[in-house]
Amino acid sequence: MxxxxxxxxxxxxxxxxxxxxxxxxxxxxxxxxxxxxPIPEAVATDIVTALAKAVMTANRYPDREFTELREALAAYLGHGLTAENIWAANGSNEVLQQTLQAFGGPGRRVLGFPPTYSMHPIIASGTGTEWVTASRDAAYDLSPETVVAAIAELNPDVVFLCSPNNPTGTPVGNATVAAAYDATDGIVLVDEAYAEFSDRESALTLLEGRPRLIVSRTMSKAFAFAGARVGYLAADPAIADALRLVRLPYHLSALTQAAAVAALAHAPEMLAxxxxxxxxxxxxxxxxxxxxxxxxxxxxxxxxxxxxxxxxxxxxxxxxxxxxxxxxxxxxxxxxxxxxxxxxxxxxxxxxxxxxxxx
Ligand code: PMP
Structure with missing residues (x-):
């Protein structure tokens, strides 16, 4: 064998x-x-109707720019974001992967703060990006000083901050995110997969004027849509342009797009x-x-x-x-x-x- x-x-x-x-x-x-x-039955019925419609035109490739979905995600996030600020993929894992394909890769390094999401180092290795780590403060906190010192020491091309952090549940304050941004010329990505469960201010409020900041989100957690595989990010429109260079054409199927748009139309019920x-x-x-x-x-x-x-x-x-x-x-x-x-x-x-x- x-x-x-x-x-x-x-x-x-x-x-x-x-x-x-x-x-x-x-x-x-x-x-x-x-x-x-479970997904409420009335919402599921609407999603099925949208899927049925999408199937009728599945002989054609889907909208490569998933415009309707980006519009729906921007409307869901608020914060003055528009479709140009949004990128989406098959789960936020793929969003992270595309980010490292574009901004990491051989000869580059991504900094993380373990214990953190176990896929971060795996996505780093899959994209040939070196995974470098630094310690957290007591109680798994991340102070601005700790993050800035780690950036100064390790000189990463990409910084991953997970807030709230998996597996600890610890939030990262926006002061830490802003300090990290100022300390690097690289990309700072805040993985906010669990943001809806936190009462803290999201890093989305920091996006204005920070073109190297990325906030990634997912429909897998609060949104009860893990099986549909929909993750997304909000950032400067130039970030989406960078990801267009590495994504596979038509990476989001017509069925995924239809299901996600239908689900987002029911955001309050999905998030209830x-x-x-x-x-x-x-x-x-x-x-x-x-x-x-x-x-x-x-x-x-x-x-x-x-x-x-x-x-x-x-x-x-x-x-x-x-x-x-x-x-x-x-x-x-x-x-x-x-x-x-x-x-x-x-x-x-x-x-x-x-x-x-x-x-
Ligand atoms: N980020 C974090 C911190 C996670 O815990 C997870 C899922 N466990 C993800 C991203 C990826 O989720 P998905 O690909 O389903 O969007």
Whole structure:
């Protein structure tokens, strides 16, 4: 049997592991920070109607510029943004990849602050960009001074700031984003995949007059649309021009465009659960604290908690009870996505039972 190492693969990909959040067909999946609430049926019906219409013209290539979608995304974001400021792709992962294809690549480096989104280094390696890292402050914070010092030391071409940060839930203040921008001639990308769950001011407010700043977003989290694969960014129109150089032609299918535009027309219904999810997140944190764990203050839809003696053991004990959460590789920590009220109750009950059993 041929194995990967027998193939003439790029030297820099040898020995690497693919992204692989474990998936299990369990009833309570709180492992990949999805919105676990289903799409409202009336909205789903409208999306199906839009898809049916798009299918009728699927003999033709889609709108390469996905103009209607960019208009809808600009209207959703507000902040005076127009379609020219928006770029979209198949999930914000692809937005990040295109950003590194255009602004990273061989001989260039991207700076990140672990623990952070596990795909950031993987996208860096896929695009041949060197992934360089610097430490965070206490409690996973990122002060302007810390970020500026790291930029001065490592001289990156691209800086990734994840706010709120996955897997910690920690926000990055706009003072830090602005300081990072001033400290580099490169691109500063704020990954705001979880922004809708935070009460902080978005980095979107900093875009005016900062042509090297990118704010990336996704419909996968708050918007309950992970399966449709729609991510996007807001930036100076010149950034979109740069991404046009590296994107594949027609990268967003007509079906994706139609589904996303239809979903965005129902933004309030799609986002209706955000407050409820925040309530469940805070309930999870309080419940975990009461059980003696140490949850990190989260502004996203998940909670990272410490004081876990044996993360893998606890992970498997929950799995036996049909609950899937995530070991993100931080010693003595696990991460859990805030679910529906019932899912959150099931998780907290299972944790209390395991605690009572001496775990
Ligand atoms: N950024 C962050 C911080 C994430 O956690 C995720 C998904 N886990 C993404 C980007 C990518 O999401 P998607 O490709 O579904 O938009």
């Amino acid at each position: 041929t194995s990967l190492s027998d193939l003439p693969i790029r030297d820099d990909l040898r020995g690497l592991k693919p992204y692989g959040a474990p998936t299990d067909p369990v009833s309570i999946q709180l492992n990949v920070n999805e919105n676990t609430h 659960m955000v407050n409820e999810i925040k309530t469940q997140r805070d309930r999870m944190s309080a419940g975990l604290s009461a059980l003696g764990f140490t949850p990190v203050l989260s502004e996203a839809n998940f909670v990272l908690f410490g004081n876990v003696a044996e993360p893998q053991e606890l992970f498997h004990k929950l799995l036996i009870q049909d609950i899937l959460i995530r070991d993100v590789g931080i010693p003595n920590h696990l991460r859990v996505t805030a679910g529906t009220e019932a899912e959150t109750t099931a998780f907290l009950d299972a944790m209390a039972d395991l605690r009572a059993l001496g775990r």
